[in-house]
Amino acid sequence: MDNKPLDMLIVGQGVAGSVLAWEVLSRGGSVRIIDNNHEHAATKVAAGLLNPITGKRLVKHKYLDSILPVACSFYRSLEAFFGETLLTEHEVLRIFQTEEEKAKFERRLKNPDYAPYLSEAYPPGAWGEGLHDELGSFKIKPAYVLDTKRFLACMKQYFEQKGVLQCETFDHAHLRTAPAGVLYKDQAAKMIIFCEGYQAKDNPYFSYLPFSPAKGDILTLKTDVALPEEVLIRKQWMVSTQEGVKIGSTYNWDVLDEVPSERGKKSLVKAFYSIMDTKDAPEVITHEAGVRPATRDAHPFIGMHPEESRVGIFNGFGARGTLWVPFYARQFIDVLNNEGELHADVTIARV
Ligand SMILES: Cc1cc2nc3c(=O)[nH]c(=O)nc-3n(C[C@H](O)[C@H](O)[C@H](O)COP(=O)(O)OP(=O)(O)OC[C@H]3O[C@@H](n4cnc5c(N)ncnc54)[C@H](O)[C@@H]3O)c2cc1C
Incomplete structure (x- = not known):
């Protein structure tokens, strides 16, 4: 395996990990995704509804006017790229x-x-x-409605063709962290971002978060x-x-x-x-x-670990993953590039 540090090592290829990896690659960065192809991952099972007004109380998310157009244009651009119908x-x-x-x-x-x-x-x-x-x-x-199964299959095939997807279960025992980056087995990376869906409950860095x-x-x-x-x-x-x-x-x-x-x-x-x-x-x-992967306050968990500056999380999208992920993937990458800030209600610093 190449030992040049990657820009980002990602764990999980659900909608969160897929879109984050796509965003890094489309900005010219390098990634590797480790995913164990879990048959019942939330994204594979999800209905993929992007519904602007939800719940008994008919609530509109306060950033919906920004989030919905980003999601639509993101999935439309994937449709053009893959030549597939994904969003109806x-x-x-x-x-x-x-x-x-x-x-x-x-x-x-x-x-x-x-x-x-x-x-x-x-x-x-x-x-x-x-x-x-x-x-x-x-x-x-x-x-x-996003066809989540087809979306994931297109993304998986694309990552495989680029040689950036590794099918295995991530083992924390093999992760070494340092202020300058991380080493997983023989792969060095500037940072690692966990996108494991609800299985974050077993993540030693982030199981403290109130999922x-x-x-x-x-x-x-x-x-x-x-x-x-x-x-x-x-x-x-x-x-x-x-x-x-x-x-x-x-x-x-x-x-x-x-x-x-x-x-x-x-x-x-x-x-x-x-x-x-x-x-x-x-x-x-x-x-x-x-x-x-829902959270107690119904907002995602995004950001770098308070004590491990090279270990981050992009998770907690609850029942709204297909709607929220494209917008917050962009926002997170901007923040990692020192441009802008995370919304106060999604950063893990709120916990
Ligand atoms: C029944 C149901 C209906 C839903 N309907 C909707 C809907 O209509 N609209 C909507 O927006 N959202 C819906 N959701 C929610 C949506 O599915 C989630 O918000 C979203 O899929 C979360 O994506 P994720 O990438 O965070 O997690 P997941 O999709 O769970 O992906 C996590 C990935 O990480 C991998 N992984 C985990 N641990 C490891 C490890 N240690 N090593 C390697 N790989 C690992 C798994 O294999 C998996 O591929 C629904 C969910 C369910 C269950």
């Missing part, structure tokens, strides 16, 4: 669950910060008879029921894709394995019937589960 625009059709949610929506619609992303409210039945929309609905736009990992189940269904092309959201979301109708995702903070659970499946099939007004039974084609 789907409006979100959100069905009101309660009168309180409707009242919240009315307030949001009057807020000039939110209004550009929202439609007017639609009355019950506006979309025909197939939906349970007794209280009506509204649309959120623009919103997108709050959340398991999620997701189903792909075959159904004869005609679905609108929007992403439908009524507590859970559902979207028609080339592979079938995806529906997800459950949240479980207690059982942190990646084994699809019967409980998760039941609750998602129930969610299907709470969205669609049908008696047709959908067939479950696939049932997957993964663990989101």
